[in-house]
Each structure stands twice: as C-alpha cells, then as structure tokens.
Amino acid sequence: MSSTRPNQLFRNKSAKIAAIPMIVTALLVFVGGTIWTVVYSFTNSGLLPRLQWVGLDQYERLWTTRKWLVSIENLAIYGLCMLVLVFVIGFILAALIDQKIRFEDTIRTVILYPYALSFVVTGLVWQWMLNPEFGVQKVVRGWGWESFTFDPLYSADIAIYGVLIAGIWQGSGLVMVLMLAGLRGIDQDVWKASRVDGIPTWKAYIFVIIPMMRPVFVTTLVIVVTGIVKIYDLIVAQTGGGPGISTEVPAKYVYDMMFQANNLGQGFAASTMMLVTVALIVIPWAILEFGGSKHRD
Amino acid sequence: MIDITSAPLTGPQGPKPRKSFSRRNIFLYGTLITIALFYALPLYVMFITSLKGMPEIRLGNVFSPPLEVTFQPWVKAWSEACTGLTCNGLSTGFWNSVQITIPSVVLSIIIASVNGYALSNWKFKGADAFFTILIFGAFIPYQVMLYPIVIMLREVGLYGSLGGLVLVHTVFGMPILTLLFRNYFTSLPEELFKAARVDGAGFWAIYAKVMVPMSLPIFTVAVILQVTGIWNDFLFGVVYTSPDNYPMTVSLNNIVNSTQGVKEYNVNMAATILTGLVPLSIYFVSGRLFVRGIAAGAVKG
Amino acid sequence: MQNSVEIKDLDLQFGAVKVLQNLNLEIGKGEFLVLLGSSGCGKSTLLNCIAGLLDVSGGQIHINDRNVTWAEPSDRGIGMVFQSYALYPQMTVEGNLSFGLKNAKLPKPEIAKRVKHASEVLQIEPLLKRKPAALSGGQRQRVAIGRALVRDVDVFLFDEPLSNLDAKLRADLRVEIKRLHHKLQNTMIYVTHDQIEAMTLADRIAIMRGGQIMQLGSPDEIYGRPINKYVADFIGSPSMNFLEGNIQNGTFEVGELSIPLDGYEFGDAGAATEGAATMGIRPEHVVTGELVESTPFQVDVEVNLIEPTGSDTLVDCEVAGQHFRVRMDGQSRVSVGEKLRLGFAPARVSLFDSKTELRL
Numbered sequence: 004m005s006s007t008r009p010n011q012l013f014r015n016k017s018a019k020i021a022a023i024p025m026i027v028t029a030l031l032v033f034v035g036g037t038i039w040t041v042v043y044s045f046t047n048s049g050l051l052p053r054l055q056w057v058g059l060d061q062y063e064r065l066w067t068t069r070k071w072l073v074s075i076e077n078l079a080i081y082g083l084c085m086l087v088l089v090f091v092i093g094f095i096l097a098a099l100i101d102q103k104i105r106f107e108d109t110i111r112t113v114i115l116y117p118y119a120l121s122f123v124v125t126g127l128v129w130q131w132m133l134n135p136e137f138g139v140q141k142v143v144r145g146w147g148w149e150s151f152t153f154d155p156l157y158s159a160d161i162a163i164y165g166v167l168i169a170g171i172w173q174g175s176g177l178v179m180v181l182m183l184a185g186l187r188g189i190d191q192d193v194w195k196a197s198r199v200d201g202i203p204t205w206k207a208y209i210f211v212i213i214p215m216m217r218p219v220f221v222t223t224l225v226i227v228v229t230g231i232v233k234i235y236d237l238i239v240a241q242t243g244g245g246p247g248i249s250t251e252v253p254a255k256y257v258y259d260m261m262f263q264a265n266n267l268g269q270g271f272a273a274s275t276m277m278l279v280t281v282a283l284i285v286i287p288w289a290i291l292e293f294g295g296s297k298h299r300d
Numbered sequence: 301m302i303d304i305t306s307a308p309l310t311g312p313q314g315p316k317p318r319k320s321f322s323r324r325n326i327f328l329y330g331t332l333i334t335i336a337l338f339y340a341l342p343l344y345v346m347f348i349t350s351l352k353g354m355p356e357i358r359l360g361n362v363f364s365p366p367l368e369v370t371f372q373p374w375v376k377a378w379s380e381a382c383t384g385l386t387c388n389g390l391s392t393g394f395w396n397s398v399q400i401t402i403p404s405v406v407l408s409i410i411i412a413s414v415n416g417y418a419l420s421n422w423k424f425k426g427a428d429a430f431f432t433i434l435i436f437g438a439f440i441p442y443q444v445m446l447y448p449i450v451i452m453l454r455e456v457g458l459y460g461s462l463g464g465l466v467l468v469h470t471v472f473g474m475p476i477l478t479l480l481f482r483n484y485f486t487s488l489p490e491e492l493f494k495a496a497r498v499d500g501a502g503f504w505a506i507y508a509k510v511m512v513p514m515s516l517p518i519f520t521v522a523v524i525l526q527v528t529g530i531w532n533d534f535l536f537g538v539v540y541t542s543p544d545n546y547p548m549t550v551s552l553n554n555i556v557n558s559t560q561g562v563k564e565y566n567v568n569m570a571a572t573i574l575t576g577l578v579p580l581s582i583y584f585v586s587g588r589l590f591v592r593g594i595a596a597g598a599v600k601g
Numbered sequence: 602m603q604n605s606v607e608i609k610d611l612d613l614q615f616g617a618v619k620v621l622q623n624l625n626l627e628i629g630k631g632e633f634l635v636l637l638g639s640s641g642c643g644k645s646t647l648l649n650c651i652a653g654l655l656d657v658s659g660g661q662i663h664i665n666d667r668n669v670t671w672a673e674p675s676d677r678g679i680g681m682v683f684q685s686y687a688l689y690p691q692m693t694v695e696g697n698l699s700f701g702l703k704n705a706k707l708p709k710p711e712i713a714k715r716v717k718h719a720s721e722v723l724q725i726e727p728l729l730k731r732k733p734a735a736l737s738g739g740q741r742q743r744v745a746i747g748r749a750l751v752r753d754v755d756v757f758l759f760d761e762p763l764s765n766l767d768a769k770l771r772a773d774l775r776v777e778i779k780r781l782h783h784k785l786q787n788t789m790i791y792v793t794h795d796q797i798e799a800m801t802l803a804d805r806i807a808i809m810r811g812g813q814i815m816q817l818g819s820p821d822e823i824y825g826r827p828i829n830k831y832v833a834d835f836i837g838s839p840s841m842n843f844l845e846g847n848i849q850n851g852t853f854e855v856g857e858l859s860i861p862l863d864g865y866e867f868g869d870a871g872a873a874t875e876g877a878a879t880m881g882i883r884p885e886h887v888v889t890g891e892l893v894e895s896t897p898f899q900v901d902v903e904v905n906l907i908e909p910t911g912s913d914t915l916v917d918c919e920v921a922g923q924h925f926r927v928r929m930d931g932q933s934r935v936s937v938g939e940k941l942r943l944g945f946a947p948a949r950v951s952l953f954d955s956k957t958e959l960r961l
Contacts, residue, residue: 017503018422021414022430025478028471029430033437036448043447052447099332112587113336116343119583119590121532123549124576127556128342131349131565132362141361172339177594184595192687195654196748200701201675210700214691233441236534240553254535257443262539267447274443285439309609313661316671 037278044271052267061272071273074251077163081252082231085170089227090220092171093178098208100179101186111183115176122173126240129169130156156242159249166241166250173237174230178223185219186212225288232281253277350374350570357565373566377574381567383554384543390571392544393551396462397531397578400547404466405526408473409519415474416481417507421493431478438475446539453540460542468540469530477522484518485511521593524586528579548575605630605665605788606651606756612659613643613650613812620646621812624660630755631786635803637793639835643812644792645760651790652758653677665755675701677756680749684761686741688733694720694744695729698751712751719750722784738766739774746781759791763798775801796836800824808832826951830958833881833951839915842925844880845955853880853952856921860898864948867961877955884915884928888944896944904939916941 044062047055065071096114100107117125132138135154143151155165189212197207213220235254242250244259253273261270345362350373352366379389386392419431449468450459458464488511496506512519537547546554552575556568583590606628613621621643628634636644649655651662653674661670669677689697698719702712720726723743733741742762749757759778763771779802782789793799799806800820808815808823808831816828827833833841846855853860860880867874888896902925906917909931916927916935920943927943935941952961 018418018424018427021418021503022424022427024411025415025434025474026430028474029433029437031452032445032449032471033433033440036445037440039448040444040446052451096332096335099328102328104328104332108587110332110336111591112584114339115591116580116583117339118594119528119579120576121534121549121579123532123534123553124572127552127568127572128346130556131569132342132345134362134565137357137360137565138362142363145361172342176339180591180594190685190687192683192685193689195649195652195674196681196683196687196689198654199652199674199679199681200704200748200752201673202701202704206704211689211691229439233443236549239534240557243557254441254443257446258535258539261447270443270447274441274446277441278444281439281441285436289436309661311661311668312671313609313668314612314659314670315656 040271041275041278044268044275046268046271048267048271050265050267057268061268062276065269065272065276068269070248070251071253071256073248074253074256077250078232078234078252080163081167081170081234082228084164084167085174085231086224086227088167088171089175089178090223092175093223094182094213096175096179097182097186100183111176111180114179117173118176120173122234122236123240125169125173126166126237126242129165129172130241133165133168157246159246162242162246162249166237169237169241170234174227178227181219181223181226182216185216188219189215221288221292225285228284229281232277346569346573350377350566350573352566354564354566373564373570374574376564376567377555377571381555381571382559383546383551384558386543390548390551390555390574393546393548394574396541396545396551397548399462400465400469400537401527401530404469404473404530405523407466408470408477408526409522411470412474412477412522413481413512413515413519414507415478416483417485417511418503419478419482420485421506422503431482434475434478442472442535450539459540460545462541462545465536465540465545465547468536469533472536473526473529477526480522480525481515481518484515488514517589520586521589524582524590525593527582528590531579604628604663605632606790607663608647608651608660609663610660611647611650611657611662613646613655614658619812621650621657624812624814626807626814626817628788628790631788633782633789633791633802633804635791635793635799635806636809637796637799637806637835638809639794642809644794644809646812647809648758648760648790648792652679652681675705678754679756679758680752680754681758682742682745682749682760682762684764686733686745686765688741688744688748690733693730693732694725694736694747697733697744698747701748702751715751715753719747722750722781723747739770742766742774743777746778750785755788757787757789759789761792761794763793763795771795771798778802796838800836808835826960827881828960830879830881830953833953837883837885839884839926839928841881841883841951842920844882844920844923844925846878846880846921848874848876848878848952848961850875853878853947855880855923858900858921860947862947862952864897864946865950865952866948867952874954874961878961879953879955879958881951881953882945882949884926886945886949887927889927889929889941890933893942893944897946897948899942899944901940901942904935904937904941907935907937918943 043052043054045056045058047053047057047060100110104110133140133154133156135141135152135157140151140153143153155161155163155168193211193215194207197211202211233254234252235258238244238250238252238255244251244255253276257270257273257277260266260273341363348365349357349362351369351371352360353368353370353372356367377389378391380387381389383389383393419427453459453464453467458467492510492514493506496510501509531547532549533547534549534553537550541547541550552571555571604627606626608624608626611621611624612619624647636647638644646655650657651664653669653672653676657670661668663669664677664679667678674681689700692700695716698716699712702715707715716729720729723746725740725743725747728736728740728744733744736744745762746757762778763774766774775798778791782802791798791802803820805817805819806823807817810831816823816832818826818828823832824836827836830843834843844853844855846853848854848862851862853862893899900920902918902920904916904918908915908917912931914929914931914933914935916929918925918927918941927941929935953959954961
C-alpha cells in the first residue's frame with residue numbers, strides 16, 4: 004500500500020475535463036439563469052434589468068392584465084383539448100396500425116411527417132388552409148353548403164381552435180409513434196390468454212392493454228404537456244396572436260413584454276409563472292417515477 | 301413416423317374462410333386511408349398553391365390543381381421576396397440556417413457524446429447530480445432563461461451574431477443528446493471498455509478508437525434529431541440574432557406575415573415549402589431512424 | 602376409449618415454409634400427452650393450432666367429437682397455460698380468474714363457485730386479493746393454471762409452463778402438475794423441450810422434429826425402443842453411445858470386435874438385414890465391476906477421462922476406436938489410464954440402419 008493516496012480531485016481527470024461543458028451549462032445556464040430570472044421578477048425592471056425591489060407588484064399587475072388572462076385561458080383550452088384529442092387520435096391510430104396491416108411504413112410516414120416540420124411552416128400552411136376566401140370555407144360552400152362558415156382565424160371566439168387543428172396535425176404523429184412502441188412492448192401471450200378467455204378485442208384494449216401501458220402514457224403525457232406550455236412559434240406564424248388578442252399565449256406574452264414592450268419585469272414574472280406551471284406537473288411525475296425506486300425489486 | 305390411413309376429410313377443414321373485404325378490414329383500412337389523406341392534404345395544398353399564378357389562385361380554391369404550372373413563385377420566394385426592409389428572398393435566410401445548423405450540430409454532438417461517454421463509463425463524484433440538473437433543465441421553459449442568456453452573450457460580444465446562436469443551440473441540445481448517448485454507451489458491453497483499459501488506453505483514446513466506431517447508428521440518430529430541431533427553431537433565432545443573421549424560419553415568417561399590400565399566396569407557399577424542404581428530406585430519407593430518434597429522445601431516465 | 606382430441610392431416614405453412622406436415626394424432630380422454638422436441642420442431646405451433654390461436658393451412662382438429670377447425674379459441678372447450686403466465690397485470694388474482702367468466706355473462710354465484718373451487722384445488726386462496734406483481738413465480742403459474750381451471754373445460758393446454766422457473770421450483774411444480782392431473786383426470790397436452798418433464802409427467806410422449814411426429818409412445822417405449830437415431834439421441838442424459846459398424850451373419854462387426862446379436866429383438870423390417878448399421882448403447886446400460894462376468898459381451902477399455910458428479914461417475918473411453926461413455930456408481934474408484942472391463946447385453950441395445958437411421 005502506498006503511503007500517499009492520489010488526490011481525489013485529480014482522479015478521472017480527463018472525464019472531469021470532458022464533463023466541464025455539461026457542468027457549466029447545468030449550473031450557469033439552467034440553475035443560474037432560472038434563479039436570476041425569478042429574482043428579477045421581483046424588481047422594477049423596464050428596458051434594462053434594474054435591481055429595484057417591488058415585491059409582488061409585477062405579479063399583481065400580471066394577473067390583472069387582460070392580455071395575460073386571455074393567454075392563460077387560451078393555454079388552458081388549447082392544452083386540454085390538444086391533450087385529449089392527441090391522445091385519443093394517437094392511440095387509435097397506433098391500435099389500428101398494430102393490427103398487422105400492410106403498408107404500415109407508408110401510413111406511418113404520412114402521419115408522422117408533419118412532426119418533421121417547423122411550427123412556423125405548420126402555422127403558415129394552416130393559415131392558408133383556413134383562409135375563408137380560398138380555403139376550407141370556400142371549398143365547402145362550393146359543394147353547395149352556402150352558409151357554411153369556418154373562419155376560425157377571423158373570429159375571436161373560435162380562433163384558438165384553428166390553432167388547435169394545426170397543433171393536432173403536427174403532434175399526433177409523435178403520440179402515435181410512442182403509443183405504437185408501447186403496444187409492441189406488450190407480451191403477446193397476454194393477447195393469446197385474452198383470446199382463449201373469449202375477451203373481445205375492444206374490451207381487451209380497455210381493461211387489459213391500456214392499464215398495462217401506464218408508463219408509456221405517463222411519459223407521453225409529460226412530453227406533450229411540456230411541449231404545449233412552450234407553444235409560441237405556431238401562434239406567431241398562424242395568427243400573430245389575433246384576431247386582437249384572442250390567440251395570445253403565455254410564451255408570446257413573455258417575448259412581447261421583454262423585447263417589444265420594454266417591460267422586462269413583466270416578462271420575468273410571466274416566465275416565472277410558466278416555470279411554476281411546468282414544475283407543478285414535472286415534480287410530481289419525477290417523484291412518482293424516481294422517488295419510488297427504492298421500493299422496487 | 302405415424303402412418304394412419306384415413307378416409308378423405310369432410311366438414312370444415314383447412315384455413316378458416318376469411319373474406320378479403322370483411323367488415324373489419326373495410327373499417328380498418330378505410331379509417332386509416334381517410335386519416336392519412338387528411339394528413340397529406342396540407343402538403344398537397346402547399347405544392348399546388350406554389351405552382352399556380354396569382355389570377356388562378358383568386359379564381360379557384362386551395363384544393364384545385366394548377367391549370368398552368370409555373371415556377372415563378374419559387375424563384376421569387378428564393379431571391380426577391382421581402383423580409384422586412386430587404387427584398388432578397390429566402391436565400392440569405394437559407395445560408396444563415398446552414399451556417400447555424402452545421403456548427404451547432406457538430407459541436408453539440410461532440411460535447412454530448414463525450415459527456416454521455418464520461419457518465420456511462422467513468423463515474424466520478426457529483427457526475428450524476430450534475431446530470432440530473434441537466435435533465436431537469438430540459439423541462440424548464442426556455443422563456444425563463446431567455447434574458448440571462450442575452451446578457452451572457454452581450455458580455456462575450458456574441459449577441460446578434462451567428463456564433464452566439466450556435467452557442468445557444470449547443471447548450472440547449474445537451475440534455476437530450478447527453479441522455480441519448482449515455483443510455484447508448486451504457487448498453488454497450490462493458491468488456492470492451494475494460495479490455496481497452498487493460499491494454500493501457502486512456503479516456504480520449506477509448507472514446508475515439510472504441511466507442512465512436514461502434515456508435516454509428518446513434519450518431520446518425522443524434523444528427524437527425526439535431527438538424528431537424530435546430531433548422532426548425534424560431535424562438536432562439538428571433539431573439540439572439542440580428543436581421544442580417546436571421547435563420548430561414550424567421551425570414552419565412554417575415555415574408556408571409558409582415559408584407560403590406562397584396563398577399564402573394566403562391567410565393568408564400570413556395571417559401572414555406574423551401575423552408576420545410578431540408579427537414580422533410582431528412583425525414584423521408586431516414587425513415588425508421590427518425591422514429592428511433594424521437595422514441596429515444598422521449599425515453600427519459 | 603373415446604378420443605378427446607383428434608388431429609387429422611394437419612398442415613401449416615408460413616409462406617413457403619412448411620411448419621407442420623400431414624400430422625395425425627389421437628389423444629385419449631384423460632390422457633397426459635407431452636409434445637417433446639428441440640426449438641423449432643413445431644411443438645408450440647401445433648399446440649397453438651389446437652388452441653385455435655393459429656389458422657391451419659390444411660386438415661382438421663376435433664375436440665370431444667366436435668370439428669373445431671374453424672372455431673374461436675374460447676369456443677373449443679380448452680384452457681391454456683403460457684410460458685410467461687400471461688396474467689392480466691393490473692387485476693387481482695380474483696380478477697384474473699373471473700375476467701373471462703364475467704365476459705361470458707355467467708351468473709355471479711356461478712363465478713364465485715368456480716373461483717372458490719379453483720383456488721382450493723391450487724391452494725391460492727390467500728392470494729386472491731393480490732396482484733400478479735406481488736406473487737412469486739410458482740404462485741403466478743398456479744394462478745395461470747387456475748385461470749384455465751375456472752373455464753370448466755375438458756382439455757388443458759400447457760405451453761412450456763415451467764421454462765421460466767429455476768430448477769428447484771421447476772421440480773416442485775412438476776410434481777404439483779402431476780398431482781393435479783391425477784386429481785382432475787382432464788386431458789392435458791403439454792409442450793416442453795425438457796425430457797425429464799416429459800418422462801415424468803407423460804402417459805404418452807410425441808417426439809417432434811421438423812413439423813412431424815417422430816415417435817409416439819409411452820415413456821418406456823421411447824426410452825427402451827427408440828424408433829430412430831434422432832429419438833435415441835434425444836432421450837437420455839448423458840446421451841446414447843453410437844458405434845458405427847456392420848451387421849454380418851447375426852453379429853455386429855465394429856473394428857476388431859464381433860458383438861453377437863442373440864437376444865436382440867429385431868423389428869419386422871430389420872430381421873434379415875446385412876450391411877452398415879449403427880449400434881446404440883446407453884451409458885447406464887453398461888455394466889462394470891463384479892457383474893461384468895455375467896454379461897453376454899465384454900470388452901476391455903482404457904479410461905481416458907473421468908467426470909465425477911457425486912451420484913454418478915461418467916467415464917470417457919474408446920471402444921473399437923470410437924468414443925464411448927460409461928456411467929458408473931459414484932462410489933467407484935477409477936483413475937485415468939486404468940484398464941476397465943465393460944459388459945453389456947445385446948438385448949438392451951438399439952440397432953439402426955446407417956442410411957435411413959431407422960430402428961432395425
């Protein structure tokens with residue numbers, strides 16, 4: 004045994020050097036940046052950050068600003084509808100494809116390609132498709148249904164649903180792919196057992212298969228939700244937040260406050276609220292997934 | 301071997317009669333084909349709109365195919381459309397995107413793969429803690445870190461430049477890519493690593509000579525993931541660059557949404573296609589690898 | 602005796618690959634039939650066809666005198682136990698047992714009665730409220746059997762049910778399955794690659810290879826009179842010794858040895874054979890030590906290798922220049938290089954035609 008032990012700090016030297024970018028990023032950007040923003044949300048920053056404490060002022064203003072409240076409402080509507088629909092559609096598609104059909108690759112390619120597109124592209128193409136003069140409204144009217152009105156992007160009450168259509172078109176392919184992977188991971192013997200028991204296919208899905216896919220559902224949920232909260236590009240491209248402020252969303256509110264309204268304080272407060280929302284979902288999930296690991300075999 | 305002479309069989313035998321057009325099949329394929337058409341529709345509309353002249357567009361609707369095919373909208377979108385003050389079309393944006401994407405992809409993948417390798421084979425104190433922070437960081441909405449990064453970039457003089465954006469993309473690509481590589485390297489047999497160490501190879505040597513050659517598939521997946529994500533980005537592009545350096549997505553949005561006067565729908569659609577061309581091509585070419593990429597990116601922890 | 606299951610001229614093809622060919626099999630009521638073979642021989646496939654989980658390409662399947670070739674699995678009067686248990690993970694044991702019955706709209710008292718009966722027979726009453734994840738492998742397998750039991754059917758199908766268990770558990774459950782069969786007297790069709798399971802459980806064994814049944818017979822028949830070289834080699838551990846030689850005038854000539862074949866029961870076809878043949882002798886049928894002198898044929902060999910296993914000692918040597926193994930009692934003291942005298946009775950060997958590999 005040697006009398007001097009190598010200094011702990013210099014063990015695995017190369018590995019530590021290699022990990023420097025990760026450490027710097029983690030600490031500086033993620034932790035540091037987040038803390039900075041949250042701290043400055045309690046200040047009176049305008050065009051430039053200013054360390055002038057105003058307590059919860061920014062938050063009070065935030066929650067009494069109509070534009071913000073509309074943003075939150077839109078996010079809630081969009082989020083809920085998107086979540087439900089994208090799961091239902093995605094799962095049904097996956098279940099259909101899992102029936103050992105031919106042309107699986109082709110169908111999957113067609114349903115998934117929107118996911119490869121930028122949100123800007125998605126927003127613009129649907130802006131065009133929903134154009135009342137030339138788009139869906141005109142086509143349906145051309146079929147004889149003269150009074151058909153479908154101009155979500157021009158009527159404030161249902162504008163958010165126009166964005167919803169685009170969002171579902173873009174995102175359901177992802178859910179389908181994840182669900183399909185989950186379905187394929189199911190033990191085939193369980194299917195056989197249910198056939199021997201005489202269970203009809205639809206019942207097997209509801210009572211046996213879906214409960215077995217809980218982990219996949221949870222993972223997909225987290226992914227979809229974190230994506231929904233961040234929605235920005237789609238809105239900017241498809242509606243620009245309009246008509247009026249009817250399709251405003253929190254992410255856009257943050258950007259507009261920070262870089263156009265010269266109101267950093269509001270921007271910080273709004274982004275902190277976004278963080279809180281995400282934390283409310285991610286933290287319980289993380290505890291559920293990883294906190295219980297001590298109790299597993 | 302059993303040899304039983306048997307009388308010819310009567311009654312049901314052989315495969316169960318199945319109608320090709322059974323109710324089940326009609327429902328199945330009918331639904332899928334209908335849905336697939338719905339998904340393909342916008343792409344179709346994009347293309348035919350971009351190939352029509354404006355008069356034809358005003359007369360028809362989005363679904364009618366072009367009577368006279370013209371590529372003029374494409375030319376205009378590429379070189380003449382107005383993005384705000386300048387009217388150089390998408391070409392500047394395209395080259396900006398190229399200059400942003402390539403270094404970002406290369407840099408983020410190198411760093412993340414080395415990181416993932418360090419995490420999977422060379423445990424050191426605190427490594428897992430930092431990694432957990434990184435992963436949680438992936439969930440944080442970008443908006444929360446937007447301004448601090450502006451400040452940091454200003455300090456190093458990179459705010460508004462392409463280099464600054466490259467740095468941003470590298471930073472934000474790290475969590476998912478590191479996870480991807482770490483999981484992959486962990487799945488490689490440990491004996492290879494141990495054998496190399498016994499042979500005297502060090503950290504970097506093992507990385508370059510053992511790990512990388514065995515990881516071609518995962519590198520491809522990482523490239524697909526990054527190119528698609530970075531090329532399609534809008535938020536970072538619009539926050540961290542100045543108008544000369546706008547990526548294609550930002551230029552596109554400007555062309556379509558900030559034009560005053562007559563809207564040239566065909567040019568808009570041509571521009572949209574051009575912007576989507578790169579990631580779409582990658583998607584159609586890579587097929588299953590793309591799927592593997594998003595499935596891998598989705599599996600956290 | 603009325604047949605419980607009859608399989609007639611069964612064919613199964615996947616594309617161009619013939620998985621089962623012209624299979625015929627009759628299984629009696631209450632019989633325990635084992636389908637034995639190595640991977641890919643078609644045994645699981647045959648079981649799945651009987652169950653109705655696979656569509657056949659030709660032929661018929663009858664269960665209890667009913668042609669079920671086109672019937673759904675749940676209408677065939679079968680219950681099935683799978684290798685991976687395939688329990689419904691999110692339901693309790695009670696839920697697992699009753700799910701199929703509830704689906705069939707059986708009245709509640711009837712369901713309760715059957716669940717109670719099954720859980721008593723299999724001794725899983727205390728487990729009824731638990732979920733599969735909280736059960737051990739052996740308990741899970743019993744629940745899987747229970748699920749088949751509640752269906753109140755005549756025919757039970759087992760698809761390698763013990764392969765996922767460790768050796769000791771396998772031995773314990775093997776005994777339980779045998780007791781179950783004894784108690785219930787149901788027809789049981791059991792698929793396995795493990796010959797011990799086959800030999801201990803079966804009334805009859807069907808050894809399968811390449812989609813066809815090589816031999817169908819009781820364990821004694823299969824062990825003592827294997828119908829061809831493949832079966833002879835498959836059954837028995839350590840496996841049978843094979844000596845290549847020639848039959849001439851009622852003796853087996855191999856190398857310098859002439860082994861007289863008096864006492865060997867030739868089959869109808871093989872009685873007058875002359876020519877190239879293979880002689881198969883089981884290591885455990887070779888006599889050593891004091892009893893050697895009383896055997897009809899004896900030969901001296903040199904010990905090349907010793908493998909002591911505690912209960913036995915396996916000795917490697919050479920007879921007429923060909924590799925030969927002998928099983929001796931674990932107490933025997935032999936050493937490498939020693940000279941050993943072996944003896945065996947031609948009545949106990951198996952002779953096979955060198956070309957066709959069929960028993961002579």
